[in-house]
Amino acid sequence: xxxxxxxxxxxxxxxxxxxxxxxxxxxxxxxxxxxxxxxxxxxxxxxxxxxxxxxxxxxxxxxxxxxxxxxxxxxxxxxxxxxxxxxxxxxxxxxxxxxxxxxxxxxxxxxxxxxxxxxxxxxxxxxxxxxxxxxxxxxxxxxxxxxxxxxxxxxxxxxxxxxxxxxxxxxxxxxxxxxxxxxxxxxxxxxxxxxxxxxxxxxxxxxxxxxxxxxxxxxxxxxxxxxxxxxxxxxxxxxxxxxxxxxxxxxxxxxxxxxxxxxxxxxxxxxxxxxxxxxxxxxxxxxxxxxxxxxxxxxxxxxxxxxxxxxxxxxxxxxxxxxxxxxxxxxxxxxxxxxxxxxxxxxxxxxxxxxxxxxxxxxxxxxxxxxxxxxxxxxxxxxxxxxxxxxxxxxxxxxxxxxxxxxxxxxxxxxxxxxxxxxxxxxxxxxxxxxxxxxxxxxx
Numbered sequence: 001x002x003x004x005x006x007x008x009x010x011x012x013x014x015x016x017x018x019x020x021x022x023x024x025x026x027x028x029x030x031x032x033x034x035x036x037x038x039x040x041x042x043x044x045x046x047x048x049x050x051x052x053x054x055x056x057x058x059x060x061x062x063x064x065x066x067x068x069x070x071x072x073x074x075x076x077x078x079x080x081x082x083x084x085x086x087x088x089x090x091x092x093x094x095x096x097x098x099x100x101x102x103x104x105x106x107x108x109x110x111x112x113x114x115x116x117x118x119x120x121x122x123x124x125x126x127x128x129x130x131x132x133x134x135x136x137x138x139x140x141x142x143x144x145x146x147x148x149x150x151x152x153x154x155x156x157x158x159x160x161x162x163x164x165x166x167x168x169x170x171x172x173x174x175x176x177x178x179x180x181x182x183x184x185x186x187x188x189x190x191x192x193x194x195x196x197x198x199x200x201x202x203x204x205x206x207x208x209x210x211x212x213x214x215x216x217x218x219x220x221x222x223x224x225x226x227x228x229x230x231x232x233x234x235x236x237x238x239x240x241x242x243x244x245x246x247x248x249x250x251x252x253x254x255x256x257x258x259x260x261x262x263x264x265x266x267x268x269x270x271x272x273x274x275x276x277x278x279x280x281x282x283x284x285x286x287x288x289x290x291x292x293x294x295x296x297x298x299x300x301x302x303x304x305x306x307x308x309x310x311x312x313x314x315x316x317x318x319x320x321x322x323x324x325x326x327x328x329x330x331x332x333x334x335x336x337x338x339x340x341x342x343x344x345x346x347x348x349x350x351x352x353x354x355x356x357x358x359x360x361x362x363x364x365x366x367x368x369x370x371x372x373x374x375x376x377x378x379x380x381x382x383x384x385x386x387x388x389x390x391x392x393x394x395x396x397x398x399x400x401x402x403x404x405x406x407x408x409x410x411x412x413x414x415x416x417x418x419x420x421x422x423x424x425x426x427x428x429x430x431x432x433x434x435x436x437x438x439x440x441x442x443x444x
Contacts, residue, residue: 021200021207022347022372022407023173027180027417029322031143032307034340035236035376035396036094036266038062039220041248041257042241044075049087054251056091063094063266065258069135070100070128070150071112085139085269095267096212096239096260097136097147098186101128102168104154106161116160118167125149125171133179136267142306142320143180144344146210146265153188162195169196170206177206182265182345184210186241194227200372207372209347210264212239220261231370235397236345239264265374270304270320271339276331283323286419287316287342294323305330307342309378309419318342322417343396344417345374349407355399359383359392366399375401379421380414388412394421 042065047055055061066080067073085095102124103110114121132147141147149172156162173183185208187193193213199205211233213225222238223230243259275281280296287309297303304320308327315327317339348369356363359381369375376396383392385404390412392400404411414420 020203021205022349023177023206024407024409025177025180025182025344025346026409027344027415028143029417030306030318030320031180031344031417032268032318032340032342033144033146033182033265033344033376034094034268034307035264035343036063037236037263038261040064040094040096040239040260040262041255042066042096042098042260043255043257046077046080046084047253047255048079049084051251051253051255052088052093053091054253055255056093057251059248059250061259062092063096063260063262064088065096065098065148065260067100067150068097068139068141068147069132070098072100072103072110072150074100080139082138082140085141086272089269090271095141095269096262097132097139097141097145097267098150099128099132099135099147100150101125101131103152104161104165104191106158107152107154110152114164114168116164118163121164121167122171125168125173126175127171128168129172129175129179133176133181136181140269142268142270144182144265144306145267146182146184147176148184148186148210148212149208151185151187151192154191156191156195162191165192165195166199166202166205169208170204173206173208182210183208184212184239184264186212186239187214189213189215189225189227193225197228197232200232207347209233209345209374210237210239212241212260212264214241214244216242216244218242222261222263232372234370235373236263236265236376237374238262265345268306268340270306272302272304273317274331275299275301275303275325275329277329281325281329283319283325285323287311287318287324288313288419289326291324291419297325303330305339308339309342311421324419341378341396342419343376343378344415345376346406346408346415347371348373348375348401348405350405353401353405355395355401357399359394359400361402363400369401375406377406377415377418379419381421385412391415393418 040063102114105113284291377393380391385402391403
């Protein structure tokens with residue numbers, strides 16, 4: 001990408017013609033993403049609270065798809081609101097927020113198609129993202145949430161139609177990333193998912209963070225999808241809708257649902273807690289008593305917590321304003337219900353990115369992460385990257401990665417919303433490669 005194109009994108013005026021596969025998510029200080037692994041269901045309208053409580057106690061599901069925005073939604077949402085989200089989240093449910101916006105211009109029976117003109121389709125995708133962002137904010141879905149664009153079946157053989165869908169999704173992804181949200185897309189395997197996979201590294205496509213594959217074969221595998229390499233969306237980036245439009249009953253309540261297997265980011269919902277004790281608590285810049293104090297919080301005041309993290313100085317809670325409180329001063333117990341671990345993901349922006357056992361190139365290579373893979377960052381520490389000072393990221397799954405290999409807002413500066421971390425005692429220096437015996441010649 002040329003300098004002029006990069007400057008246009010940095011200024012927020014990107015068009016479909018200036019896209020690149022991996023775009024930086026502009027997280028604010030209070031952001032945290034939430035990864036869920038398990039089963040989810042989606043249904044046309046959000047169920048009543050008592051249904052959700054009964055299903056939480058007796059169903060195999062832990063997440064629910066909710067239709068939050070879009071002119072092509074099929075049902076009204078009488079139950080869905082900020083109070084419903086907070087109450088149902090407190091039960092332990094996770095959410096997959098969906099936007100049913102404009103559909104492919106070659107799709108059957110769509111009342112609201114997107115334009116075949118690529119620039120227009122791109123701007124329509126941006127507009128759809130704006131509507132989803134507004135709906136997400138009204139429901140209390142925090143930055144770091146993944147929002148999913150529902151693209152129903154279309155003919156991928158119609159190249160102009162497929163290009164319009166790609167352009168629409170590029171606009172959707174770019175605007176979500178600029179506002180600190182992750183981009184997901186729902187679609188049929190044969191049309192949408194394969195189309196996006198074929199464009200995985202294309203320079204005219206803003207790649208989404210997650211794909212949601214509608215393939216009703218009854219199988220829950222998240223790999224081995226025909227026509228989609230396992231290296232694409234390889235780390236907590238896949239959902240499969242394996243069974244559609246059927247009835248299930250739990251706890252005395254029957255719902256018509258679709259069933260999904262998931263390892264992917266969901267919505268982040270802040271939970272309210274009271275500050276305990278008799279003295280004012282100090283909210284710090286990071287999860288350590290050594291970080292600067294930014295404000296005081298009086299006992300009895302309510303704070304909104306998005307996530308927790310364990311550090312050498314104890315457990316800390318991150319608030320929606322980006323400040324941190326020691327968990328010991330927040331009422332609710334050490335393991336607060338429904339709170340995920342703190343981390344934010346960025347896409348790998350290199351075809352040869354390896355995790356290492358410590359924060360530097362002198363440490364042992366551990367695992368290769370493919371381009372587009374989400375690297376879930378817990379904290380960062382200064383270090384040499386690409387022969388100049390930068391930051392290394394400590395990953396939630398273990399290991400370290402150079403921040404210069406990730407699609408971050410500035411590859412050499414610390415990421416907003418990511419705390420500093422200390423070097424782990426277990427970091428292992430690199431071991432020089434040992435001579436290997438020659439392989440014996442194969443007999444013929």
